[in-house]
Amino acid sequence: LVxxxxxxxxxxxxxxxxxLTLNEEQAIxxxxxxxxxSERNKSLFGMPAGVKDNIVTKALRTTCASQFLxxxxxxxxxxxxxxxLNNEQVVTIGKLNMDEFAMGSSNENSSYEPTRNPxxxxxxxxxxxxxxxxxxxxxxxxxxxxxxxxxxxxxxxxFCGVVGLKPTYGRVSRFGLxxxxxxxxxxxxxxxxxxxxxxxxxxxxxHDPMDSTSADVEVPAYTEALTGDVRxxxxxxxxxxxxxxxxxxxxxxxxxxxxxxxSLGATWEEVSLPHSxxxxxxxxxxxxxxxxxxxxxxxxxxxxxxxENADNMxxxxxxxxxxxxxxxxxxxxxxxxxxxxxxxxxxxxxxAQKVRTLIKNDFDSIFETYDVVIxxxxxxxxxxxxxxxxxxxxxxxxxxxxxxxxLAGVPGISVPCGFSEKGLxxxxxxxxxxxxxxxxxxxxxxxx
Ligand code: GLN
Numbered sequence: 030l031v032x033x034x035x036x037x038x039x040x041x042x043x044x045x046x047x048x049l050t051l052n053e054e055q056a057i058x059x060x061x062x063x064x065x066x067s068e069r070n071k072s073l074f075g076m077p078a079g080v081k082d083n084i085v086t087k088a089l090r091t092t093c094a095s096q097f098l099x100x101x102x103x104x105x106x107x108x109x110x111x112x113x114l115n116n117e118q119v120v121t122i123g124k125l126n127m128d129e130f131a132m133g134s135s136n137e138n139s140s141y142e143p144t145r146n147p148x149x150x151x152x153x154x155x156x157x158x159x160x161x162x163x164x165x166x167x168x169x170x171x172x173x174x175x176x177x178x179x180x181x182x183x184x185x186x187x188f189c190g191v192v193g194l195k196p197t198y199g200r201v202s203r204f205g206l207x208x209x210x211x212x213x214x215x216x217x218x219x220x221x222x223x224x225x226x227x228x229x230x231x232x233x234x235x236h237d238p239m240d241s242t243s244a245d246v247e248v249p250a251y252t253e254a255l256t257g258d259v260r261x262x263x264x265x266x267x268x269x270x271x272x273x274x275x276x277x278x279x280x281x282x283x284x285x286x287x288x289x290x291x292s293l294g295a296t297w298e299e300v301s302l303p304h305s306x307x308x309x310x311x312x313x314x315x316x317x318x319x320x321x322x323x324x325x326x327x328x329x330x331x332x333x334x335x336x337e338n339a340d341n342m343x344x345x346x347x348x349x350x351x352x353x354x355x356x357x358x359x360x361x362x363x364x365x366x367x368x369x370x371x372x373x374x375x376x377x378x379x380x381a382q383k384v385r386t387l388i389k390n391d392f393d394s395i396f397e398t399y400d401v402v403i404x405x406x407x408x409x410x411x412x413x414x415x416x417x418x419x420x421x422x423x424x425x426x427x428x429x430x431x432x433x434x435x436l437a438g439v440p441g442i443s444v445p446c447g448f449s450e451k452g453l454x455x456x457x458x459x460x461x462x463x464x465x466x467x468x469x470x471x472x473x474x475x476x477x
Contacts, residue, residue: 097353108205126160155185180431187456199244202237227251260294270404321365406456
Protein backbone atom coordinates (compact mmCIF):
# COMPACT_ATOMS: atom_id res chain seq x y z
CA LEU A 30 0.00 0.00 0.00
CA VAL A 31 2.72 2.42 0.99
CA UNK A 32 4.71 1.74 -2.17
CA UNK A 33 1.57 2.26 -4.26
CA UNK A 34 1.07 5.55 -2.53
CA UNK A 35 4.54 6.80 -3.52
CA UNK A 36 4.10 5.37 -7.00
CA UNK A 37 0.91 7.38 -7.41
CA UNK A 38 2.59 10.51 -6.04
CA UNK A 39 5.34 10.13 -8.65
CA UNK A 40 2.72 9.82 -11.38
CA UNK A 41 0.48 12.74 -10.49
CA UNK A 42 2.06 15.10 -7.98
CA UNK A 43 4.12 16.91 -10.61
CA UNK A 44 0.75 18.33 -11.74
CA UNK A 45 -1.21 18.33 -8.47
CA UNK A 46 1.50 19.63 -6.07
CA UNK A 47 -0.29 18.29 -3.01
CA UNK A 48 2.91 17.43 -1.13
CA LEU A 49 5.57 19.76 0.22
CA THR A 50 7.72 17.12 1.92
CA LEU A 51 7.83 13.35 1.48
CA ASN A 52 8.78 10.90 4.19
CA GLU A 53 9.60 8.10 1.76
CA GLU A 54 12.61 6.37 3.26
CA GLN A 55 11.22 6.25 6.79
CA ALA A 56 7.73 5.32 5.62
CA ILE A 57 8.90 2.40 3.48
CA UNK A 58 11.12 1.13 6.29
CA UNK A 59 8.25 1.40 8.75
CA UNK A 60 5.85 -0.35 6.36
CA UNK A 61 8.33 -3.24 5.98
CA UNK A 62 8.47 -3.50 9.74
CA UNK A 63 4.66 -3.58 9.88
CA UNK A 64 4.63 -6.32 7.22
CA UNK A 65 6.53 -8.54 9.65
CA UNK A 66 4.21 -7.72 12.51
CA SER A 67 1.81 -10.38 13.71
CA GLU A 68 -0.37 -7.89 15.61
CA ARG A 69 -2.73 -6.29 13.15
CA ASN A 70 -5.70 -5.40 15.28
CA LYS A 71 -5.47 -1.59 15.00
CA SER A 72 -8.28 -0.06 13.00
CA LEU A 73 -5.95 2.02 10.80
CA PHE A 74 -3.06 -0.47 10.72
CA GLY A 75 -0.62 0.34 7.90
CA MET A 76 -2.82 2.97 6.24
CA PRO A 77 -0.90 5.56 4.21
CA ALA A 78 -1.89 9.06 5.32
CA GLY A 79 -0.88 12.65 4.64
CA VAL A 80 -0.67 15.42 7.23
CA LYS A 81 -1.29 19.12 6.61
CA ASP A 82 1.92 21.06 6.97
CA ASN A 83 0.74 23.15 9.92
CA ILE A 84 0.60 20.01 12.10
CA VAL A 85 3.94 19.40 13.78
CA THR A 86 5.69 16.12 12.96
CA LYS A 87 8.81 15.14 14.87
CA ALA A 88 11.95 15.26 12.71
CA LEU A 89 9.82 15.82 9.61
CA ARG A 90 9.91 19.28 8.04
CA THR A 91 6.92 21.45 8.99
CA THR A 92 6.67 24.71 7.04
CA CYS A 93 3.02 25.89 7.19
CA ALA A 94 3.72 26.49 3.46
CA SER A 95 5.68 29.59 4.50
CA GLN A 96 9.14 30.57 3.23
CA PHE A 97 9.64 31.81 6.76
CA LEU A 98 9.66 28.22 8.08
CA UNK A 99 11.46 26.75 5.08
CA UNK A 100 14.28 25.63 7.37
CA UNK A 101 12.11 24.09 10.12
CA UNK A 102 13.44 20.62 9.35
CA UNK A 103 13.61 19.13 12.80
CA UNK A 104 10.55 19.73 14.95
CA UNK A 105 11.17 18.25 18.39
CA UNK A 106 7.81 16.65 19.01
CA UNK A 107 4.67 15.29 17.38
CA UNK A 108 1.27 16.93 17.52
CA UNK A 109 -1.11 14.86 19.66
CA UNK A 110 -3.08 13.81 16.56
CA UNK A 111 0.13 12.52 14.97
CA UNK A 112 0.99 10.57 18.13
CA UNK A 113 -2.48 9.07 18.02
CA LEU A 114 -2.08 8.04 14.39
CA ASN A 115 1.34 6.57 15.20
CA ASN A 116 -0.18 4.53 18.00
CA GLU A 117 -2.57 3.09 15.40
CA GLN A 118 0.41 2.24 13.17
CA VAL A 119 -0.62 4.64 10.44
CA VAL A 120 2.17 5.38 7.95
CA THR A 121 2.84 9.09 7.41
CA ILE A 122 3.55 9.54 3.71
CA GLY A 123 4.42 13.23 3.85
CA LYS A 124 3.36 16.80 4.58
CA LEU A 125 0.65 18.51 2.61
CA ASN A 126 0.52 21.87 0.89
CA MET A 127 -1.76 24.64 2.14
CA ASP A 128 -2.26 28.37 2.12
CA GLU A 129 0.51 30.01 4.14
CA PHE A 130 -0.32 29.67 7.85
CA ALA A 131 -3.78 28.39 6.78
CA MET A 132 -4.86 31.81 5.52
CA GLY A 133 -6.69 31.43 2.25
CA SER A 134 -9.36 29.62 0.30
CA SER A 135 -7.53 28.49 -2.83
CA ASN A 136 -3.99 27.34 -1.98
CA GLU A 137 -2.67 30.24 -4.03
CA ASN A 138 -1.22 31.72 -0.83
CA SER A 139 1.22 28.85 -0.47
CA SER A 140 4.82 30.10 -0.60
CA TYR A 141 5.51 27.09 -2.78
CA GLU A 142 3.92 25.91 -6.03
CA PRO A 143 0.15 25.98 -5.34
CA THR A 144 -1.84 22.74 -5.28
CA ARG A 145 -4.16 22.19 -8.25
CA ASN A 146 -7.56 20.53 -8.37
CA PRO A 147 -7.13 16.89 -9.48
CA UNK A 148 -10.47 17.01 -11.36
CA UNK A 149 -9.19 19.82 -13.57
CA UNK A 150 -5.78 21.31 -12.97
CA UNK A 151 -6.83 24.75 -14.26
CA UNK A 152 -8.94 25.06 -11.11
CA UNK A 153 -8.06 25.62 -7.46
CA UNK A 154 -8.45 22.74 -4.99
CA UNK A 155 -9.80 25.14 -2.35
CA UNK A 156 -8.04 26.04 0.84
CA UNK A 157 -6.45 26.25 3.12
CA UNK A 158 -6.26 22.42 3.35
CA UNK A 159 -6.04 22.17 -0.46
CA UNK A 160 -3.17 19.69 -0.38
CA UNK A 161 -5.04 17.52 2.12
CA UNK A 162 -8.16 17.35 -0.08
CA UNK A 163 -6.31 17.01 -3.39
CA UNK A 164 -4.06 14.20 -2.10
CA UNK A 165 -7.09 12.11 -1.18
CA UNK A 166 -9.01 12.98 -4.36
CA UNK A 167 -5.98 12.10 -6.52
CA UNK A 168 -5.56 8.72 -4.80
CA UNK A 169 -2.14 9.58 -3.36
CA UNK A 170 -3.11 8.65 0.21
CA UNK A 171 -6.10 6.90 1.78
CA UNK A 172 -6.79 9.77 4.14
CA UNK A 173 -5.34 13.01 5.34
CA UNK A 174 -5.60 15.47 8.20
CA UNK A 175 -6.54 19.07 7.60
CA UNK A 176 -7.37 22.03 9.81
CA UNK A 177 -10.48 24.18 9.69
CA UNK A 178 -10.56 27.69 11.16
CA UNK A 179 -13.08 29.16 8.75
CA UNK A 180 -13.96 26.38 6.33
CA UNK A 181 -10.51 25.09 5.47
CA UNK A 182 -11.41 21.39 5.61
CA UNK A 183 -14.95 21.52 4.24
CA UNK A 184 -14.42 23.95 1.36
CA UNK A 185 -11.48 22.05 -0.22
CA UNK A 186 -13.29 18.74 0.42
CA UNK A 187 -16.26 20.15 -1.55
CA PHE A 188 -14.05 21.44 -4.37
CA CYS A 189 -12.20 18.11 -4.66
CA GLY A 190 -15.19 15.76 -4.29
CA VAL A 191 -14.12 14.11 -1.02
CA VAL A 192 -15.46 13.95 2.53
CA GLY A 193 -14.16 16.49 5.07
CA LEU A 194 -15.20 16.97 8.69
CA LYS A 195 -14.66 19.88 11.03
CA PRO A 196 -15.31 18.38 14.45
CA THR A 197 -16.86 20.29 17.36
CA TYR A 198 -14.42 22.85 18.79
CA GLY A 199 -12.57 21.00 21.57
CA ARG A 200 -13.26 17.51 20.18
CA VAL A 201 -9.73 17.05 18.79
CA SER A 202 -6.55 18.25 20.49
CA ARG A 203 -4.86 21.28 18.96
CA PHE A 204 -1.54 20.51 20.66
CA GLY A 205 1.05 20.72 17.90
CA LEU A 206 -1.23 22.50 15.43
CA UNK A 207 0.47 25.77 14.56
CA UNK A 208 -2.08 28.25 15.88
CA UNK A 209 -3.83 30.61 13.46
CA UNK A 210 -6.96 31.61 15.41
CA UNK A 211 -6.92 29.51 18.56
CA UNK A 212 -10.60 29.95 19.41
CA UNK A 213 -11.64 28.59 15.99
CA UNK A 214 -8.93 26.15 14.83
CA UNK A 215 -9.87 22.49 14.75
CA UNK A 216 -8.15 19.47 13.14
CA UNK A 217 -10.26 16.97 11.20
CA UNK A 218 -10.11 14.07 8.73
CA UNK A 219 -10.42 14.20 4.94
CA UNK A 220 -11.37 10.85 3.40
CA UNK A 221 -12.98 9.24 0.37
CA UNK A 222 -16.12 8.20 2.25
CA UNK A 223 -18.00 8.77 5.48
CA UNK A 224 -17.06 5.47 7.10
CA UNK A 225 -13.34 6.18 6.78
CA UNK A 226 -13.97 9.63 8.21
CA UNK A 227 -15.72 8.21 11.27
CA UNK A 228 -12.91 5.71 11.71
CA UNK A 229 -10.21 8.39 11.66
CA UNK A 230 -12.13 10.70 14.01
CA UNK A 231 -12.49 7.81 16.46
CA UNK A 232 -8.69 7.68 16.61
CA UNK A 233 -7.80 11.38 16.76
CA UNK A 234 -10.60 12.64 19.05
CA UNK A 235 -10.48 12.89 22.80
CA HIS A 236 -9.33 14.92 25.78
CA ASP A 237 -5.69 15.97 25.87
CA PRO A 238 -4.11 17.49 28.99
CA MET A 239 -1.69 19.32 26.65
CA ASP A 240 -4.54 21.38 25.17
CA SER A 241 -6.56 23.31 27.74
CA THR A 242 -9.36 23.85 25.22
CA SER A 243 -9.78 20.16 24.47
CA ALA A 244 -12.98 18.85 25.99
CA ASP A 245 -13.22 16.05 28.50
CA VAL A 246 -16.13 14.40 26.71
CA GLU A 247 -16.18 10.69 25.99
CA VAL A 248 -15.44 9.62 22.41
CA PRO A 249 -18.26 7.43 21.08
CA ALA A 250 -17.71 4.62 18.57
CA TYR A 251 -18.58 6.78 15.57
CA THR A 252 -18.65 3.89 13.11
CA GLU A 253 -21.51 2.35 15.07
CA ALA A 254 -23.65 5.39 14.24
CA LEU A 255 -23.58 4.51 10.54
CA THR A 256 -26.86 2.63 10.54
CA GLY A 257 -28.24 3.90 7.24
CA ASP A 258 -31.41 4.82 9.10
CA VAL A 259 -32.50 8.47 9.01
CA ARG A 260 -36.22 7.92 9.45
CA UNK A 261 -37.68 10.74 11.48
CA UNK A 262 -34.52 12.88 11.16
CA UNK A 263 -35.49 16.56 11.31
CA UNK A 264 -33.53 18.71 8.89
CA UNK A 265 -33.36 22.50 8.95
CA UNK A 266 -32.45 24.30 5.72
CA UNK A 267 -31.46 27.95 6.32
CA UNK A 268 -32.89 30.16 3.62
CA UNK A 269 -29.72 32.28 3.76
CA UNK A 270 -27.76 29.24 2.56
CA UNK A 271 -29.71 29.00 -0.70
CA UNK A 272 -30.10 32.71 -1.30
CA UNK A 273 -28.68 35.03 -3.90
CA UNK A 274 -25.03 34.42 -4.64
CA UNK A 275 -25.45 30.65 -4.51
CA UNK A 276 -24.98 29.13 -7.98
CA UNK A 277 -28.20 27.63 -9.45
CA UNK A 278 -26.29 24.38 -10.08
CA UNK A 279 -25.27 24.20 -6.43
CA UNK A 280 -28.78 24.99 -5.25
CA UNK A 281 -30.20 22.31 -7.55
CA UNK A 282 -27.83 19.65 -6.20
CA UNK A 283 -28.75 20.50 -2.62
CA UNK A 284 -32.48 20.34 -3.38
CA UNK A 285 -31.96 16.95 -4.99
CA UNK A 286 -30.08 15.74 -1.92
CA UNK A 287 -33.03 16.87 0.21
CA UNK A 288 -35.29 14.74 -1.98
CA UNK A 289 -33.08 11.76 -1.24
CA UNK A 290 -33.49 12.48 2.48
CA UNK A 291 -37.27 12.65 2.06
CA SER A 292 -37.24 9.30 0.31
CA LEU A 293 -35.29 7.88 3.26
CA GLY A 294 -37.96 9.03 5.71
CA ALA A 295 -36.41 12.30 6.93
CA THR A 296 -38.24 15.63 6.81
CA TRP A 297 -36.97 19.13 6.12
CA GLU A 298 -38.17 22.67 6.66
CA GLU A 299 -36.86 26.08 5.82
CA VAL A 300 -35.45 28.08 8.75
CA SER A 301 -33.48 31.29 9.15
CA LEU A 302 -30.01 32.04 10.49
CA PRO A 303 -30.61 35.80 10.61
CA HIS A 304 -27.12 36.80 11.76
CA SER A 305 -25.18 34.74 9.24
CA UNK A 306 -24.84 37.81 7.01
CA UNK A 307 -22.41 39.24 9.56
CA UNK A 308 -20.36 36.05 9.88
CA UNK A 309 -17.66 36.80 7.32
CA UNK A 310 -16.97 40.28 8.73
CA UNK A 311 -16.88 39.01 12.31
CA UNK A 312 -14.72 36.05 11.37
CA UNK A 313 -12.06 38.06 9.55
CA UNK A 314 -11.81 40.47 12.47
CA UNK A 315 -11.60 37.80 15.15
CA UNK A 316 -9.34 35.41 13.27
CA UNK A 317 -6.96 38.18 12.19
CA UNK A 318 -6.81 39.54 15.74
CA UNK A 319 -5.90 36.14 17.13
CA UNK A 320 -3.45 35.56 14.28
CA UNK A 321 -1.66 38.84 14.98
CA UNK A 322 -0.89 37.57 18.48
CA UNK A 323 -0.19 33.95 17.54
CA UNK A 324 2.22 34.84 14.77
CA UNK A 325 4.34 37.06 17.05
CA UNK A 326 6.57 34.06 17.78
CA UNK A 327 7.85 34.03 14.21
CA UNK A 328 10.61 36.57 14.61
CA UNK A 329 13.74 35.02 13.15
CA UNK A 330 14.96 34.01 16.61
CA UNK A 331 12.57 31.58 18.21
CA UNK A 332 11.28 30.46 14.83
CA UNK A 333 11.80 31.46 11.26
CA UNK A 334 14.50 32.19 8.72
CA UNK A 335 16.57 35.15 10.00
CA UNK A 336 17.19 38.13 7.73
CA GLU A 337 20.82 38.52 6.81
CA ASN A 338 20.65 42.27 6.19
CA ALA A 339 19.95 43.57 9.68
CA ASP A 340 22.11 46.01 11.68
CA ASN A 341 20.54 45.62 15.10
CA MET A 342 18.00 43.53 16.95
CA UNK A 343 14.82 45.49 16.17
CA UNK A 344 15.89 45.78 12.56
CA UNK A 345 16.45 42.02 12.51
CA UNK A 346 12.93 41.30 13.82
CA UNK A 347 11.41 43.69 11.30
CA UNK A 348 13.38 42.48 8.33
CA UNK A 349 12.94 38.81 9.14
CA UNK A 350 9.18 39.26 9.37
CA UNK A 351 8.98 41.50 6.30
CA UNK A 352 10.99 39.09 4.20
CA UNK A 353 9.53 35.90 5.68
CA UNK A 354 5.76 36.40 5.62
CA UNK A 355 3.74 36.48 2.40
CA UNK A 356 1.29 39.23 1.38
CA UNK A 357 -1.89 37.71 2.80
CA UNK A 358 -0.31 36.87 6.15
CA UNK A 359 0.94 40.46 6.45
CA UNK A 360 -2.50 41.77 5.56
CA UNK A 361 -4.05 39.72 8.38
CA UNK A 362 -1.40 40.70 10.94
CA UNK A 363 -1.95 44.37 10.11
CA UNK A 364 -5.73 44.07 10.30
CA UNK A 365 -5.54 42.16 13.58
CA UNK A 366 -3.04 44.50 15.17
CA UNK A 367 -5.18 47.47 14.21
CA UNK A 368 -8.38 45.88 15.53
CA UNK A 369 -6.74 45.13 18.88
CA UNK A 370 -5.04 48.49 19.32
CA UNK A 371 -6.21 50.67 22.19
CA UNK A 372 -9.20 52.82 21.37
CA UNK A 373 -10.41 50.41 18.67
CA UNK A 374 -10.93 47.29 20.76
CA UNK A 375 -14.55 48.05 21.68
CA UNK A 376 -15.51 49.13 18.19
CA UNK A 377 -14.13 46.07 16.43
CA UNK A 378 -12.98 43.09 18.45
CA UNK A 379 -15.59 43.31 21.17
CA UNK A 380 -18.36 43.94 18.68
CA ALA A 381 -17.28 40.97 16.58
CA GLN A 382 -17.37 38.80 19.72
CA LYS A 383 -20.96 39.89 20.30
CA VAL A 384 -21.86 39.00 16.73
CA ARG A 385 -20.27 35.62 17.31
CA THR A 386 -22.58 35.00 20.25
CA LEU A 387 -25.62 35.97 18.16
CA ILE A 388 -24.57 33.48 15.49
CA LYS A 389 -24.12 30.75 18.08
CA ASN A 390 -27.57 31.58 19.49
CA ASP A 391 -29.08 31.26 15.99
CA PHE A 392 -27.77 27.70 15.79
CA ASP A 393 -28.77 26.85 19.37
CA SER A 394 -32.36 27.85 18.76
CA ILE A 395 -32.57 25.83 15.52
CA PHE A 396 -31.15 22.79 17.30
CA GLU A 397 -33.94 22.97 19.87
CA THR A 398 -36.23 21.67 17.13
CA TYR A 399 -34.04 20.09 14.46
CA ASP A 400 -31.36 17.37 14.42
CA VAL A 401 -29.16 18.74 11.66
CA VAL A 402 -28.79 21.80 9.45
CA ILE A 403 -28.21 21.12 5.76
CA UNK A 404 -27.10 23.38 2.94
CA UNK A 405 -24.34 23.70 0.38
CA UNK A 406 -20.71 23.79 1.54
CA UNK A 407 -19.78 26.61 -0.82
CA UNK A 408 -21.77 29.05 -2.98
CA UNK A 409 -19.96 27.86 -6.14
CA UNK A 410 -17.89 24.91 -7.31
CA UNK A 411 -14.10 25.39 -7.62
CA UNK A 412 -12.99 28.56 -9.40
CA UNK A 413 -10.10 29.00 -11.82
CA UNK A 414 -6.56 29.54 -10.60
CA UNK A 415 -5.90 33.30 -10.67
CA UNK A 416 -9.59 34.23 -10.84
CA UNK A 417 -9.89 35.72 -7.35
CA UNK A 418 -6.32 36.05 -6.25
CA UNK A 419 -6.18 39.85 -6.63
CA UNK A 420 -9.44 40.48 -4.85
CA UNK A 421 -9.30 39.42 -1.19
CA UNK A 422 -12.90 40.41 -0.46
CA UNK A 423 -14.35 38.15 -3.18
CA UNK A 424 -12.05 35.42 -1.93
CA UNK A 425 -13.30 35.92 1.65
CA UNK A 426 -16.94 35.79 0.49
CA UNK A 427 -16.40 32.22 -0.67
CA UNK A 428 -16.39 31.19 3.00
CA UNK A 429 -19.82 32.59 3.72
CA UNK A 430 -21.52 29.23 4.36
CA UNK A 431 -18.69 27.49 6.19
CA UNK A 432 -17.62 30.26 8.59
CA UNK A 433 -20.77 30.44 10.79
CA UNK A 434 -20.07 26.82 11.82
CA UNK A 435 -16.64 27.76 13.20
CA LEU A 436 -18.02 30.80 14.99
CA ALA A 437 -20.68 28.62 16.66
CA GLY A 438 -18.17 25.84 17.43
CA VAL A 439 -20.47 23.11 16.09
CA PRO A 440 -19.42 20.15 13.87
CA GLY A 441 -19.89 20.21 10.09
CA ILE A 442 -19.11 17.77 7.29
CA SER A 443 -18.93 18.17 3.54
CA VAL A 444 -19.95 15.21 1.37
CA PRO A 445 -20.01 15.11 -2.44
CA CYS A 446 -23.50 15.74 -3.90
CA GLY A 447 -22.99 15.91 -7.63
CA PHE A 448 -21.07 17.72 -10.34
CA SER A 449 -21.37 21.03 -12.11
CA GLU A 450 -21.78 21.20 -15.86
CA LYS A 451 -18.04 21.72 -16.14
CA GLY A 452 -17.50 18.43 -14.32
CA LEU A 453 -16.41 19.93 -11.00
CA UNK A 454 -17.63 18.43 -7.70
CA UNK A 455 -20.29 20.06 -5.52
CA UNK A 456 -20.40 19.63 -1.74
CA UNK A 457 -23.33 19.17 0.64
CA UNK A 458 -22.77 20.47 4.16
CA UNK A 459 -24.35 18.77 7.17
CA UNK A 460 -24.06 20.60 10.49
CA UNK A 461 -24.85 19.14 13.92
CA UNK A 462 -25.14 20.01 17.57
CA UNK A 463 -22.07 20.41 19.78
CA UNK A 464 -20.40 16.98 20.23
CA UNK A 465 -23.07 15.29 18.12
CA UNK A 466 -20.75 14.12 15.33
CA UNK A 467 -22.68 10.83 15.51
CA UNK A 468 -25.82 12.34 13.98
CA UNK A 469 -23.74 14.24 11.41
CA UNK A 470 -22.03 11.00 10.35
CA UNK A 471 -25.29 9.05 10.33
CA UNK A 472 -26.97 11.63 8.11
CA UNK A 473 -23.96 11.90 5.78
CA UNK A 474 -23.55 8.14 5.49
CA UNK A 475 -27.23 7.46 4.75
CA UNK A 476 -27.12 9.97 1.89
CA UNK A 477 -23.74 9.06 0.45
N1 GLN B 1 -10.58 31.03 4.03
C1 GLN B 1 -10.41 31.10 5.44
C2 GLN B 1 -9.31 32.10 5.75
O1 GLN B 1 -8.64 32.46 4.86
C3 GLN B 1 -10.09 29.74 5.88
C4 GLN B 1 -9.12 29.61 6.98
C5 GLN B 1 -9.04 28.26 7.61
O2 GLN B 1 -10.08 27.63 7.84
N2 GLN B 1 -7.85 27.88 7.97
O3 GLN B 1 -9.14 32.53 6.86
